[in-house]
Amino acid sequence: MEERLLTIKDLYVEYITDDARVFAVNGIDLAINKGETLGLVGETGAGKTTTALSIMRLLPEKVGLIKSGSIVLNGKDVTKASEADMRLLRGETVSMIFQDPMTSLNPVLTVGDQIAEVLELHKRHKNKADVEARVDEILKMVGLPPERKHDFPHQFSGGMKQRIVIAIALACEPLLLLADEPTTALDVTIQAQVLALMNELKQNLNTAMILITHDLGVVAQTCDRVAIMYAGEVIETGTVEQIFSGDEHHPYTVGLFESIPDLKKKTRRLHPIDGLMPDPTDLPTGCKFHTRCPHCMEICKTELPKPIEKDGHLIRCHLLEGGGRKAEGSETL
Amino acid sequence: MLKYIGKRLLLMIPVILGISFILFTIMDLTPGDPARVILGDFASQAEIDALREEMGLNDNFFVRYGRYIGNAVTGDLGNSYRSSAPVVEEIAARFPSTLKIALLAMLFAVLIGIPVGIISAVKQYSIADISSTMLALLFTSIPAFWLGLLLILLFSVRLRLLPAVGSDTWKHMLMPSISLAAAQMATIIRMTRSTMLEVIRQDYIRTAKAKGAAPRRVIFHHAIKNALLPVITTVGLSISNLLGGALIIENVFGISGLGTLMVNSVKSKDTPLLIGSVMFAAVVAGLVNLGVDVLYTYVDPRIKAQFVKKKK
Numbered sequence: 001m002e003e004r005l006l007t008i009k010d011l012y013v014e015y016i017t018d019d020a021r022v023f024a025v026n027g028i029d030l031a032i033n034k035g036e037t038l039g040l041v042g043e044t045g046a047g048k049t050t051t052a053l054s055i056m057r058l059l060p061e062k063v064g065l066i067k068s069g070s071i072v073l074n075g076k077d078v079t080k081a082s083e084a085d086m087r088l089l090r091g092e093t094v095s096m097i098f099q100d101p102m103t104s105l106n107p108v109l110t111v112g113d114q115i116a117e118v119l120e121l122h123k124r125h126k127n128k129a130d131v132e133a134r135v136d137e138i139l140k141m142v143g144l145p146p147e148r149k150h151d152f153p154h155q156f157s158g159g160m161k162q163r164i165v166i167a168i169a170l171a172c173e174p175l176l177l178l179a180d181e182p183t184t185a186l187d188v189t190i191q192a193q194v195l196a197l198m199n200e201l202k203q204n205l206n207t208a209m210i211l212i213t214h215d216l217g218v219v220a221q222t223c224d225r226v227a228i229m230y231a232g233e234v235i236e237t238g239t240v241e242q243i244f245s246g247d248e249h250h251p252y253t254v255g256l257f258e259s260i261p262d263l264k265k266k267t268r269r270l271h272p273i274d275g276l277m278p279d280p281t282d283l284p285t286g287c288k289f290h291t292r293c294p295h296c297m298e299i300c301k302t303e304l305p306k307p308i309e310k311d312g313h314l315i316r317c318h319l320l321e322g323g324g325r326k327a328e329g330s331e332t333l
Numbered sequence: 334m335l336k337y338i339g340k341r342l343l344l345m346i347p348v349i350l351g352i353s354f355i356l357f358t359i360m361d362l363t364p365g366d367p368a369r370v371i372l373g374d375f376a377s378q379a380e381i382d383a384l385r386e387e388m389g390l391n392d393n394f395f396v397r398y399g400r401y402i403g404n405a406v407t408g409d410l411g412n413s414y415r416s417s418a419p420v421v422e423e424i425a426a427r428f429p430s431t432l433k434i435a436l437l438a439m440l441f442a443v444l445i446g447i448p449v450g451i452i453s454a455v456k457q458y459s460i461a462d463i464s465s466t467m468l469a470l471l472f473t474s475i476p477a478f479w480l481g482l483l484l485i486l487l488f489s490v491r492l493r494l495l496p497a498v499g500s501d502t503w504k505h506m507l508m509p510s511i512s513l514a515a516a517q518m519a520t521i522i523r524m525t526r527s528t529m530l531e532v533i534r535q536d537y538i539r540t541a542k543a544k545g546a547a548p549r550r551v552i553f554h555h556a557i558k559n560a561l562l563p564v565i566t567t568v569g570l571s572i573s574n575l576l577g578g579a580l581i582i583e584n585v586f587g588i589s590g591l592g593t594l595m596v597n598s599v600k601s602k603d604t605p606l607l608i609g610s611v612m613f614a615a616v617v618a619g620l621v622n623l624g625v626d627v628l629y630t631y632v633d634p635r636i637k638a639q640f641v642k643k644k645k
């Protein structure tokens with residue numbers, strides 16, 4: 001039996017601003033075992049970043065609020081931990097790589113100092129010399145010459161900056177890495193390099209990872225399991241095989257795959273899903289996808305579908321009810 | 334870097350030439366005869382004519398200007414018409430008071446402005462933030478001389494705590510520098526607050542938090558240095574403003590500094606003294622701005638990189 005690292009149960013997150021109440025995450029369940037990679041996929045605004053920030057408990061102060069649910073990371077409930085406990089977890093147990101490497105590094109500190117900081121914060125080494133030695137080692141690990149630790153961020157290219165960000169994130173060998181679209185800001189050739197590097201390092205360190213991405217090709221290459229988010233809910237989750245070649249899918253997943261040319265042989269034509277994501281301040285009742293779903297039924301407009309499970313493949317759609325699948329998790333809904 | 338400083342110093346030359354030329358022209362066009370200024374109202378026309386000839390005042394305008402600049406380059410700014418003392422000495426005697434007021438004001442403005450601005454930003458919308466923002470708004474709208482008069486009314490006339498006029502002790506310096514500091518302090522508060530607010534929303538601040546850094550470390554180690562970059566420019570600009578303001582405030586508090594010297598020299602049509610002191614003030618302002626720019630390159634590695642060649 002694999003060891004469970006992270007369990008998110010029935011998580012609700014809202015952003016409360018002066019003029020609106022945004023329902024960003026609406027009751028998601030996620031689970032990751034040690035060393036596993038989970039791909040988190042969904043359109044913009046689906047709540048992917050919000051989910052990751054909730055795990056770090058770094059939602060914007062006073063605005064982003066975890067309303068209910070639990071996030072148990074390595075045996076500790078993040079939603080109930082004190083701020084001091086969270087500081088111990090951040091950087092040490094769980095690290096995050098943000099989308100834009102251009103702005104993720106402090107422009108007035110040398111990159112060496114920025115890597116050393118995380119080691120010092122978590123008291124990884126007894127003295128300065130050991131810290132420096134480790135900084136050199138990490139830089140080599142991400143493919144940068146250690147002499148460059150004295151340079152400032154503006155002296156590096158985008159791809160190199162993202163390598164430094166990865167170095168910072170992995171310096172303390174965390175159990176979980178949250179990578180929020182780590183390659184979107186980079187150009188295509190560099191994207192592949194950086195992804196390969198992340199993959200290699202996470203294998204070596206046996207780090208689990210949540211990889212947030214729009215790129216289904218990347219998911220197919222790197223992930224063990226996939227969760228597909230829509231309007232703050234996980235509407236389908238399963239292994240990469242189940243999602244990419246299973247015979248039953250959520251209508252949204254089908255639409256998502258059809259919007260990628262050449263991935264499925266049946267449709268080569270680009271076929272984006274009609275309509276827009278619902279307004280997160282005013283979500284529809286029932287199935288949140290019903291405003292765009294080609295199979296929408298009466299029940300879909302009023303009743304939220306329960307997740308239906310088969311061999312760990314969960315789908316949240318009324319179409320599958322009464323089929324070969326058993327209803328699951330009804331107590332959490 | 335040295336090359337840059339040299340270039341900036343060279344650029345100051347045309348500015349100073351321009352200033353002196355304009356002043357020279359204005360003084361030349363305004364009525365009043367320097368020879369009469371020197372000899373007084375009771376001198377005879379013959380005496381005046383003789384002196385005019387001796388001073389070369391009958392020469393062509395450009396000849397006189399050329400002669401003035403020629404002397405100025407050697408450090409001779411001429412003699413005051415009124416006191417007949419060398420202008421350089423007059424300035425040297427008066428400038429320290431002006432500098433003292435300006436520096437003291439600077440110190441007040443920076444030492445209060447920056448911390449208040451930072452607290453304001455970190456505790457946005459708190460009572461402290463709201464009151465400091467209101468205070469800053471108030472201080473920017475009050476002219477320094479008026480604030481000076483209010484302070485005199487309160488501390489000298491009412492409470493009899495501080496002397497109203499003169500520049501002998503540090504007590505004399507207090508009110509002038511505070512009235513001078515108020516507006517600059519307000520500017521620094523607002524500037525620090527707004528850049529700090531911007532900085533703490535940056536991604537790299539989130540990165541710092543994601544490493545497990547405590548709030549205090551995030552502010553002091555990651556945010557302040559970034560936030561202070563634009564503030565340094567503001568401070569630099571405000572030094573010139575403060576010097577300019579000091580010239581005015583001296584007249585309110587009857588301090589014998591560069592400002593009163595200038596005003597008196599205009600009143601008495603003391604051309605060498607006026608041009609000399611204005612040129613001196615321009616040089617000081619130019620040097621201060623240069624100093625600030627140099628300082629800037631040391632704080633911001635991105636700018637420093639443009640000057641320092643790679644040593645590898």
Ligand SMILES: Nc1ncnc2c1ncn2[C@@H]1O[C@H](COP(=O)(O)OP(=O)(O)OP(=O)(O)O)[C@@H](O)[C@H]1O
Pocket residue numbers: 015016017022023024042043044045046047048049050051060063064280
């Ligand atoms: N600070 C905030 N204040 C208010 N609303 C926010 C804030 N941050 C995010 N939101 C809203 O929350 C919802 C979810 O945002 P989130 O950033 O989690 O989406 P995402 O899936 O990461 O999208 P993307 O692919 O564009 O990064 C969106 O509707 C977004 O507008």
Ligand code: SF4
Pocket residue numbers: 250251252287288289290291293294295296297300305316317318319
């Ligand atoms: S529940 Fe209904 S509306 Fe929602 S995806 Fe399934 S069929 Fe479409």
Ligand SMILES: [Mg+2]
Pocket residue numbers: 048049050180
């Ligand atoms: Mg996002």
